[in-house]
Amino acid sequence: MGEGITIIGGGLSGLTLGIGLRQRGVPVRVWEAGAYPRHRVCGEFISGLGLGSLTRLGLLEALHESGKARPAVTAAFFAGKTSVKARALPEAALCIPRFDLDDWLAREFTKWGGELVLSTRWSGESGPGIVHASGRRPEPAGLGWRLFGLKAHASDVTLDADLEMHFVPEGYVGLSRQSHGRVNICGLFRTRAPVPDLRQRWREWLGGAPNSVLNQRLAVAQIDPASFCSVAALSLRPRRAWGRAEFCVGDALTMIPPVTGNGMSMAFESAELAIDPLSRYSQGKLDWVEAGRQFARLCDDRFSARLRWAAWLQPLLLQPVARAGLVFGAAHFPALTQWLFARTR
Numbered sequence: 001m002g003e004g005i006t007i008i009g010g011g012l013s014g015l016t017l018g019i020g021l022r023q024r025g026v027p028v029r030v031w032e033a034g035a036y037p038r039h040r041v042c043g044e045f046i047s048g049l050g051l052g053s054l055t056r057l058g059l060l061e062a063l064h065e066s067g068k069a070r071p072a073v074t075a076a077f078f079a080g081k082t083s084v085k086a087r088a089l090p091e092a093a094l095c096i097p098r099f100d101l102d103d104w105l106a107r108e109f110t111k112w113g114g115e116l117v118l119s120t121r122w123s124g125e126s127g128p129g130i131v132h133a134s135g136r137r138p139e140p141a142g143l144g145w146r147l148f149g150l151k152a153h154a155s156d157v158t159l160d161a162d163l164e165m166h167f168v169p170e171g172y173v174g175l176s177r178q179s180h181g182r183v184n185i186c187g188l189f190r191t192r193a194p195v196p197d198l199r200q201r202w203r204e205w206l207g208g209a210p211n212s213v214l215n216q217r218l219a220v221a222q223i224d225p226a227s228f229c230s231v232a233a234l235s236l237r238p239r240r241a242w243g244r245a246e247f248c249v250g251d252a253l254t255m256i257p258p259v260t261g262n263g264m265s266m267a268f269e270s271a272e273l274a275i276d277p278l279s280r281y282s283q284g285k286l287d288w289v290e291a292g293r294q295f296a297r298l299c300d301d302r303f304s305a306r307l308r309w310a311a312w313l314q315p316l317l318l319q320p321v322a323r324a325g326l327v328f329g330a331a332h333f334p335a336l337t338q339w340l341f342a343r344t345r
């Protein structure tokens, strides 16, 4: 038996990496601060090369068979009076609630013989054999914009497309069709000042301006209050893997702006990229530093361009005048949406 790998964080990247390593016979222990199932702030729309990672790990087909996932093939955009009517996505995406997905991956990991330590926050030192899959790094609020995200599930919501993006003055709200008639409502907002009463007023933030299409969509929605969750202090600054002292996957490595709908894909992709160097480290064929270097090179080659495009796109979409221009452009030139879609994944 080879050298064991310890993974801090049982989210998408940690569990996917754990499964991939177990498939190669590597001893793996995952430490997870929480438990399953649990809701996470996420648009629950998986799009990009990460679907290929899931296929190669033998997980995508099994996920479809679980009946919890649903394909998404169309998208529509709304910004004030301008809208882009439902159009085919350049490639099919997959929608699945994190409540189901994280739980399902955790079960797969233990089926493969992985050791899962639940409800325990890991607080040891970093070093050889330790992989950080602990998610986003919170950024202390400075004097600039503060970003926060909200999510809830609802039923009785009629949509024109599998994914609808509604731009509102402070950010945007995505509505995605999930299995069993549920709809994910997920918003990203920016404010200059803290929002102290968010726990009381989250429905107003997600609900859009009176008479807007978003507001009409949600007017009769049956929102599941137990599904509500929020996240604040988001840092969307792109980070390179090269030169990092720690071995990180998923959001712990870098976070791509959520508007791209590519963060989960990056979690799966980075996990897949880590399997080979970590397996070879476990077998004693690579030392820890070289395993980290090989992984960092693979990640930067794969992610740098899309992170640059996303870092450019996200502020434009949060800026009312620029975003009106972009949505107008997308309404009149379908190729623009396809081009931006391709650049950010």
Ligand SMILES: Cc1cc2nc3c(=O)[nH]c(=O)nc-3n(C[C@H](O)[C@H](O)[C@H](O)COP(=O)(O)OP(=O)(O)OC[C@H]3O[C@@H](n4cnc5c(N)ncnc54)[C@H](O)[C@@H]3O)c2cc1C
Residues within 6 Å of the ligand: 008, 009, 010, 011, 012, 013, 014, 031, 032, 033, 034, 040, 041, 042, 043, 044, 045, 046, 047, 120, 121, 122, 123, 133, 134, 135, 136, 148, 149, 150, 186, 187, 188, 231, 234, 249, 250, 251, 252, 258, 261, 262, 263, 264, 265, 267
């Ligand atoms: C508003 C918003 C909307 C989004 N929408 C989408 C979308 O539609 N599509 C998409 O692809 N992506 C989306 N994302 C991004 C996506 O959610 C993330 O990229 C993805 O969850 C990253 O997975 P991860 O495994 O790296 O981290 P996480 O899923 O955050 O998992 C990290 C895990 O580590 C655990 N942990 C942390 N510290 C410790 C510790 N010390 N010890 C033990 N455990 C620990 C946590 O409990 C957690 O379970 C969105 C993000 C936001 C904020």
